[in-house]
Amino acid sequence: GGEFLMYAKLARDGRRAEIFLYDPLERENSLYNPDRPAFTMVGTAHGHWTMLQDRCDLCRHSRHAFCSSCRGKQSEVMTVQHTKEDVGEGISHCMDVAFPLDSRWQDECGPEVCNTPRKEAQLITKLPVWNERVESLVLDFQGRTVQASAKNFQLALEDEPEHVVCQYAKIGTDTFGLDFKYPLTVAQAFAMSLTTLHWA
Template identity: 30%
Template sequence: MALWRRSSSWLTSCSRAPAGIGGGNEAKVSPEVAPEDAAEQIHEEAEDEERWSRLLPELLTDIVRRVDAGAERWPPRRDVVACACVCRRWRDAAVAVVRPPLECGRITFPSSLKQPGPRDAPMHCFIRRNKSTSTFYLYLSLTQALTDKGKFLLAARRFRHGAHTEYIISYDSDDLYPGSNSGVGKLRSDFLGTKFVMYDNQKPYDGAKSLKSRSSRRFASKQISPHDSGDNLEVGQVSYRFNFLKSRGPRRMHCSIQCPVGQGTASDPSKEKPPSTSSSLSLKNKAPRWHDHLQCWCLNFHGRVTVASVKNFQLVAPAGTSDPWGVGDEETVILQFGKIEDDAFTMDFRHPLSAYQAFAICLTSFGTKLACE
């Protein structure tokens, strides 16, 4: 079987929506393969990869550039990922052609989830919650509708460990357990659920071998863009202010997130120039106004939120903290999150936050916080 066809079929299977975490791949039974058949298959795949890698660099770059230009949205954008799956030379060409979200406003590779979002307009996403399994799924919106089929990006599951709660965040909707090979990071709360610490625990992995060893419903294959080594690195904090007087009002939250001031332009972190500096971005929730007629607190979500909820919020940068990133004034909303259905919420974010950071911040809003309300 040609490598291109194998990669494309795998991408088709991993583009389906997650079906939850019950069972996973542990329940699947694979047919036994004779050693000689396995060796022959590996040899054929190596020959296919060598054949594809013989294309002239100029021709290869032109092919990838044409595919990228003709696939501006998902699901057609999977063709760009398929190009990166062919072999190492094709991957390098795709990385050189595809621009990061900050420049093109699109998410293509897994590494895009940890790169700053677009500067000019927010990136529209939505989160679906499964209360029975304590799982949360992040999707990229494909249309102007509040919810649609969406493109699966990340998944998270909530675990309770003694006096604190943890959220395991993963690329794989079927692998949401501590120590997951597809883990992106985690979120840990204190006993009261008012203070959260965000960690980046992405570990290095070995290139194209992941595709041969395991196939599952993932955002995209791990062989596309290896990440830098990092094990439980603290990258942000979110805190909710206590309401000592028990006065009626919305939650008050404060975020401190590590964001690069000088960001590279490559789509693959292994190809990026290291950021010149990394600084802490401070964000606070935008104060809502009291509506006398409706008798409730209100924020202008520009039609992206339809249900009143204590979980709804907008984050802005306080005065004097936005200059390093060119965020703008206090009226520029960096992240907004709000309810549209019983278990569906919109999540819109922009530069300098990444999709992973925005998702982690929104996860802190779930759960009861009696001390803050």
């Protein structure tokens, strides 16, 4: 296997995922704390997900423990809305994603900085096409050899629908590949992939 990146702990109902930056299997000098996830994804039965961060980016990079605006509060770093769309004779799972585009890391932070509206990035699902020959929905994963799965998806910038910035696909038994690039972070891409657990 590859190097450790992140670890997720899922609730039994699949509507909550806690994401940790440290390996729970690392026994020596471990920084893993099961009570302190770095991020939390919370979903509803209607397919709406919210990604929360334990502290805002400004707090994380400030010499102070917390800024005066964010003390004791989680900050919202992404929202995901699931829908379905008829494509040919099939049905495609879709998601619309919104998240702040800029990370404002400064030495000082406070209400005047943390409460300033930020530009948002909007991602949309790149829809598959119906293939009459194989009688199935198909999507080009740009060189990746993938297996059919309802959880496979590609996301593109809303204002550049052909510019794919994230793709997630089944590549083996119980194994999925996740590719992403700017403006997404690894945490956001990982969190989005977790929301597909109910897709079937």
